[in-house]
Amino acid sequence: xxxxxxxxxxxxxxxxxxxxxxxxxxxxxxxxxxxxxxxxxxxxxxxxxxxxxxxxxxxxxxxxxxxxxxxxxxxxxxxxxxxxxxxxxxx
Amino acid sequence: xxxxxxxxxxxxxxxxxxxxxxxxxxxxxxxxxxxxxxxxxxxxxxxxxxxxxxxxxxxxxxxxxxxxxxxxxxxxxxxxxxxxxxxxxxxxxxxxxxxxxxxxxxxxxxxxxxxxxxxxxxxxxxxxxxxxxxxxxxxxxxxxxxxxxxxxxxxxxxxxxxxxxxxxxxxxxxxxxxxxxxxxxxxxxxxxxxxxxxxxxxxxxxxxxxxxxxxxxxxxxxxxxxxxxxxxxxxxxxxxxxxxxxxxxxxxxxxxxxxxxxxxxxxxxxxxxxxxxxxxxxxxxxxxxxxxxxxxxxxxxxxxxxxxxxxxxxxxxxxxxxxxxxxxxxxxxxxxxxxxxxxxxxxxxxxxxxxxxxxxxxxxxxxxxxxxxxxxxxxxxxxxxxxxxxxxxxxxxxxxxxxxxxxxxxxxxxxxxxxxxxxxxxxxxxxxxxxxxxxxxxxxxxxxxxxxxxxxxxxxxxxxxxxxxxxxxxxxxxxxxxxxxxxxxxxxxxxxxxxxxxxxxxxxxxxxxxxxxxxxxxxxx
Numbered sequence: 001x002x003x004x005x006x007x008x009x010x011x012x013x014x015x016x017x018x019x020x021x022x023x024x025x026x027x028x029x030x031x032x033x034x035x036x037x038x039x040x041x042x043x044x045x046x047x048x049x050x051x052x053x054x055x056x057x058x059x060x061x062x063x064x065x066x067x068x069x070x071x072x073x074x075x076x077x078x079x080x081x082x083x084x085x086x087x088x089x090x091x
Numbered sequence: 092x093x094x095x096x097x098x099x100x101x102x103x104x105x106x107x108x109x110x111x112x113x114x115x116x117x118x119x120x121x122x123x124x125x126x127x128x129x130x131x132x133x134x135x136x137x138x139x140x141x142x143x144x145x146x147x148x149x150x151x152x153x154x155x156x157x158x159x160x161x162x163x164x165x166x167x168x169x170x171x172x173x174x175x176x177x178x179x180x181x182x183x184x185x186x187x188x189x190x191x192x193x194x195x196x197x198x199x200x201x202x203x204x205x206x207x208x209x210x211x212x213x214x215x216x217x218x219x220x221x222x223x224x225x226x227x228x229x230x231x232x233x234x235x236x237x238x239x240x241x242x243x244x245x246x247x248x249x250x251x252x253x254x255x256x257x258x259x260x261x262x263x264x265x266x267x268x269x270x271x272x273x274x275x276x277x278x279x280x281x282x283x284x285x286x287x288x289x290x291x292x293x294x295x296x297x298x299x300x301x302x303x304x305x306x307x308x309x310x311x312x313x314x315x316x317x318x319x320x321x322x323x324x325x326x327x328x329x330x331x332x333x334x335x336x337x338x339x340x341x342x343x344x345x346x347x348x349x350x351x352x353x354x355x356x357x358x359x360x361x362x363x364x365x366x367x368x369x370x371x372x373x374x375x376x377x378x379x380x381x382x383x384x385x386x387x388x389x390x391x392x393x394x395x396x397x398x399x400x401x402x403x404x405x406x407x408x409x410x411x412x413x414x415x416x417x418x419x420x421x422x423x424x425x426x427x428x429x430x431x432x433x434x435x436x437x438x439x440x441x442x443x444x445x446x447x448x449x450x451x452x453x454x455x456x457x458x459x460x461x462x463x464x465x466x467x468x469x470x471x472x473x474x475x476x477x478x479x480x481x482x483x484x485x486x487x488x489x490x491x492x493x494x495x496x497x498x499x500x501x502x503x504x505x506x507x508x509x510x511x512x513x514x515x516x517x518x519x520x521x522x523x524x525x526x527x528x529x530x531x532x533x534x535x536x537x538x539x540x541x542x543x544x545x546x547x548x549x550x551x552x553x554x555x556x557x558x559x560x561x562x563x564x565x566x567x568x569x570x571x572x573x574x575x576x577x578x579x580x581x582x583x584x585x586x587x588x589x590x591x592x593x594x595x596x597x598x599x600x601x602x603x604x605x606x607x608x609x610x611x612x613x614x615x616x
Contacts, residue, residue, distance in 0.1 A: 032300045042316070061099075
């Protein structure tokens with residue numbers, strides 16, 4: 001296997017692993033802050049975000065490995081992040 | 092997806108196996124603690140928690156008269172000791188004194204039995220390990236639990252025909268049998284495995300996802316508000332400096348008992364005891380309610396007058412309380428606790444069979460079975476030490492409890508050192524011996540050590556198994572009978588390992604016989 005072919009096989013896999021590890025936690029953390037924008041009391045919103053974060057993290061990891069390409073995985077992550085970011089920012 | 096399942100499961104698999112097994116044992120941590128303090132007499136009849144609370148409160152007042160706060164965990168019928176801790180006013184910040192001890196519920200005095208962490212060691216190891224700071228230990232545990240959650244979901248997706256496979260178990264077929272066992276164990280306990288993994292993450296969620304809290308909670312008042320949703324500990328206010336004795340704790344606990352009917356009071360917390368500003372909180376016990384959210388009543392410590400009832404938290408906090416309680420299973424009666432133990436043991440076996448399956452699958456594909464590549468050998472050796480070796484190490488912990496001199500300095504820590512020294516030796520042994528021989532020898536060693544626990548106990552204490560059985564001391568007898576049951580389990584595994592034909596050939600044959608045996612196959616993600 002040439003170095004180039006090797007990189008073509010391993011590259012997307014590494015990309016997915018990074019997307020799963022970083023993206024999974026980042027979206028979970030972002031969600032836990034975005035929840036604060038909901039009309040809930042502060043302690044309830046904080047706890048809701050924490051409780052749901054593990055499901056979100058799991059969902060992201062599964063999604064990243066389920067979609068057809070690493071690029072699609074990243075795009076999906078960015079779309080969700082873009083939707084959550086303004087909410088998290090408003091807090 | 093199956094690649095995700097395999098790698099999420101394998102990379103933290105050894106950590107998960109240890110977490111699962113020590114967690115499983117922790118469902119009986121109170122009973123194990125009783126067994127590990129053989130000098131402490133067992134309780135022959137239930138005690139009145141109100142009387143015990145008064146006794147221990149008086150004793151703490153004598154031991155730590157200047158305490159700003161103390162907390163007593165009342166006996167619930169599973170323990171023959173009463174745990175309490177107290178805070179002392181310290182000099183500067185960080186120098187705050189902290190004391191804790193076990194008390195005899197009958198006399199109120201400190202327990203004089205040998206010093207040991209007892210079942211609490213496995214309990215703490217289960218979520219924060221040892222020889223590292225609890226902070227890093229808990230992060231590692233969270234990472235492992237998260238990997239577990241991903242592995243479970245990916246496993247369910249990979250494994251489409253759950254129910255047909257559940258009823259087709261093929262013994263003695265190498266890889267096929269390991270896969271069948273792994274599937275059956277996973278499917279049967281699936282709801283439990285998902286629950287216990289998710290709730291495990293919930294118990295430490297404030298550590299894992301602190302961002303919402305950091306963004307929203309800024310003032311001390313908000314912090315207090317959040318804390319009130321989570322626990323019954325009130326921060327001690329400023330003492331007045333005026334010394335006033337506490338009112339009757341017994342009467343307060345009785346009042347709480349009346350309110351909760353048959354459910355016992357679980358804890359008594361005091362802030363500024365002995366001061367004019369004293370407050371006493373009596374919290375509801377775990378029995379009879381599946382929630383850890385705060386449910387307590389507050390009294391004026393000087394007059395004994397009921398001040399407030401705190402029995403309601405918000406929906407999210409209540410959800411968290413229920414999930415937390417589901418993980419610990421402390422609400423459960425003895426039958427439910429056994430069910431927890433058995434299904435949890437199946438979860439341990441699920442992780443264990445998954446780890447072994449990795450090896451069995453790859454052995455069939457090795458180009459030269461005599462000279463496997465480094466990764467293969469590493470996984471193979473780590474499997475032996477973390478599965479069979481852990482059984483030996485955990486049993487060695489019990490042996491250490493009986494054999495280390497009672498007066499030894501730092502005794503509780505040496506029991507734990509014994510556990511790790513023995514575990515390290517099993518790894519060394521696994522590295523030095525041929526794999527199959529290492530499995531067999533370690534499984535037999537575990538079986539022998541477990542089988543001899545009752546003998547060891549009979550020789551070193553005044554409470555041999557026959558006496559425990561005759562007196563109906565089920566805490567003691569239960570531990571020892573369980574050791575025999577586990578010894579039998581290890582012996583069966585040792586015999587099966589010995590009977591298995593040379594691994595590589597068996598693996599190849601199984602592969603040929605079932606070319607579709609790739610339900611958890613190694614396909615690129």
